[in-house]
Amino acid sequence: MTLLIDPPAWPAHGTLWSHLVSDTSLHELRTFARAQGLGDRGFDLDHYDVPAERHDALVAAGAVALDGRALARRLGASVLRVPGRERRRASRAELLDRWSGLWAPDARRHARAVGAELVDRWREPHRVYHSRLHLADALDALDVLVADGAPGSARLAALALWFHDAVHDGEAGRDEERSAALAGTMLGPLVGGAALAGEAAAVSPHDVDEIARLVLVTTDHDPAAGDLTGALVSDADLAVLGSGPPRYARYAAQVRAEYGHVPDDAFRAGRAAVLDQLLAAGSLFRTEAGRRRWGGPAGTNLRAERDGLAGGPPDIVRS
Structure with a gap:
């Protein structure tokens, strides 16, 4: 120690x-x-x-x-x-600026209260990996995909990412369901009165339903063929798997700490099952840009972590 x-x-x-x-x-x-x-x-x-x-x-x-x-x-x-540049990206002020950027100027005052509550949720003290840093990383990854030409609605994908772990109690499946329901509750008052940036139409009930659906895509990261926006959301959420080895090691350490109440043996068994499922999935990334950028490194990272679970504490990491 x-x-x-x-x-x-x-x-x-x-x-x-x-x-x-x-x-x-x-x-x-x-x-x-x-x-x-x-x-x-x-x-x-x-x-x-x-x-x-x-x-x-x-x-x-x-x-x-x-x-x-x-x-x-x-x-x-x-x-x-966590370097200073990452801290700044994940600061309350920076995140609220990014949230405000999704809304037309005349809608920002009404939308800001929703954004503030979301940031507070991402800052909950029990979170280690599913934190404001993960939110900033996922939004950055979405920007990368869009810049690389990945199709789909970037705005709806961004809103879904804001909500996708807004409820995080460590209950797989239930967290996503509750986060999707929260999207409907929090966005409902904005229907008809808040225009998304660059769009003439107000947020519609269909938009809210679509955002909730996109949140549920992150349950199993298996969007249907042709679900272009779902592919954006899924790939942005999984982008950390394709990061460099030091960043991936930090991610693995964050996950272990977040589930610190789980004994080591049980954690190894559960984490091994998750890694086996990811490795068996074939291509984790559903956009061409995601596969090109993160597919190869993700496979390498997942196999290395899986092999490492065979011995020693599961999150002893060094550069």
């Missing part, structure tokens, strides 16, 4: 704060933090913010005290660090 903490040096809310990190495992970080009574709200993508009065107790419990620069170097050398 490698847990690191720097001195209280960051002022906020009337006190000084330390950073508590692990440079090998987000799972061990979250497990340790919870055991020491630190709330999940203190977790910020790759570290916990810890008030000064807890510093010495955490060192006594096993965290290694380092100066701030040494801790930053250790975290920066691992795959677990």
